[in-house]
Amino acid sequence: MRIPMILAGLLGLASAMPCMAEAGDARDPEPNTLVPAGVRHHAATGFPDRIVATPAEDAARGFAVAWRTDVRVDAPVLEIVVAGDSPDMGTPRRLTAATQALETENGRAHHHRVQVEGLEPGTLYAYRVQGDRTWSPWMQIRTAGDATEPLELLYFGDTQNKNASLTTRVVREALRHAPDARLVLYAGDLVSGGDGEDDTEWGEWFEATDALSTTMMSAPAPGNHEYFEEFEDTPRERRVLGAHWPLQFALPSNGIETPGAPTTYWFDYQDLRVVVIDGTSALDLGTATAQARWLDGVLAANPHRWSIVLLHQPFYSPRADRDNVPLQVELQPVIERHGVDLVLQGHDHTYGRRGADDGGATPVYVVSVAGAKQYRLSPDAKETMAPVAEDTQLFQVIRIDGDRLRYEARTATGRLYDAFELIDGGTGGKQRQELTEGRIGERLCPRAQTLKGRADRCWE
Known part of the structure; x- marks a missing residue:
């Protein structure tokens, strides 16, 4: 069974021959990042970034959110509400974040996190996180549903x-x-x-x-x-x-x-x-x-x-x-x-x-x-x-x-x-x-x- 697969793979590779990186290839290796040396493109600002949601132990009932801002932001809040079809989704629940500082080559930043609990299973929620006089966009995430759901x-x-x-x-x-x-x-x-x-x-x-x-x-x-x-x-x-x-x-x-x-x-x-x-x-x-x-x-x-x-x-x-x-x-x-x-x-x-x-x-x-x-x-x-x-x-x-x-x-x-x-x-x-x-x-x-x-x- 492996011989036909190998032949098919070799046929597919033949079309890529012009891209082969042999000794005469004139291309320069690509740098690890797109940011030139000495440029602080990824320095933290007052706008929330690096937002990531992670599951709670029971992903039907909760999740956590972490994000980053500059050091002007201390203990910001996360707002969450059941997502709706109207821009008026009602009064959101507010949760205050825990904050820790980190010093890097891009300067000092504050990293924030909130544990969101007490949610309903299989429900679409809208949430946003706070920065310095700023907010992230409203984002939507659904909690895990019933065990029978795909x-x-x-x-x-x-x-x-x-x-x-x-x-x-x-x-x-x-x-x-x-x-x-x-x-x-x-x-x-x-x-x-x-x-x-x-x-x-x-x-x-x-x-x-x-x-x-x-x-x-x-x-x-x-x-x-x-x-x-x-x-x-x-x-x-x-x-x-x-x-x-x-x-x-x-x-x-x-x-x-x-x-x-x-x-x-x-x-x-x-x-x-x-x-x-x-x-x-x-x-x-x-x-x-x-x-x-x-x-x-x-x-x-x-x-x-x-x-x-x-x-x-x-x-x-x-x-x-x-x-x-x-x-x-x-x-x-x-x-x-x-x-x-x-x-x-x-x-x-x-x-x-x-x-x-x-x-x-x-x-x-x-x-x-x-x-x-x-x-x-x-x-x-x-x-x-x-x-x-x-x-x-x-x-x-x-x-x-x-x-x-x-x-x-x-x-x-x-x-x-x-x-x-x-x-x-x-x-x-x-x-x-x-x-x-x-x-x-x-x-x-x-x-x-x-x-x-x-x-x-x-x-x-």
């Missing part, structure tokens, strides 16, 4: 770099294919970080994802690039969570206890439980055992038909020399024992899918990438995963309707790359059905090296 959600692998330039198009194409999406999952490494322009990178991430962040609930997993190396190249070197994470995302505080901010958490959305785990903390900070114990309890208490585990580093890596052993030893047995449906991952900047070692329908393990950085597949991944892809920006649409979960992976231009359905047969367990109609052929990297001359990557 659910559409999006999943993105690493966005990481060149977000304004190249992630934007993926997000907008995703919205064309999932116009009813209510929830978006990010598998970590939202930005690259650690290069002196962290805040500008976050500004571009919010620019790229603004249409999602304000109108549906966003659930990010932390990646290794959300951390930084403190005391690097010294005996005191250690991983530390970056300053932006705890201020920019108001996440549920129901994970394992960690200093600074939650990087593990769970929430329920209709007939789905989503559990976010922190691969970097498990691998580098020794929390794998604690996370496994916590994960076991969260999955055991799941009252819903469907479950998703979201994390950054893969259990099965499609890139060479990346065996994440503590994840495999501590956390993977918990996931397989509880029959998690989807394990959604990033980190390796390629695409790869595989099932459990015992051949069961679930869990289905997926690694994907939305951003510009593209790695190469390992020989083992080409033998053990299908489909796989290099040199391809992707987004994923997941639809849950009763006893069926449909998964689609699409390219940045909207072409169908991978698709399957999970069907819950009740006492007979879940079955996986491959959906091959309309899928394009396998995509492999056509370049011998990147524009910077790196042969270990396909694009940077």
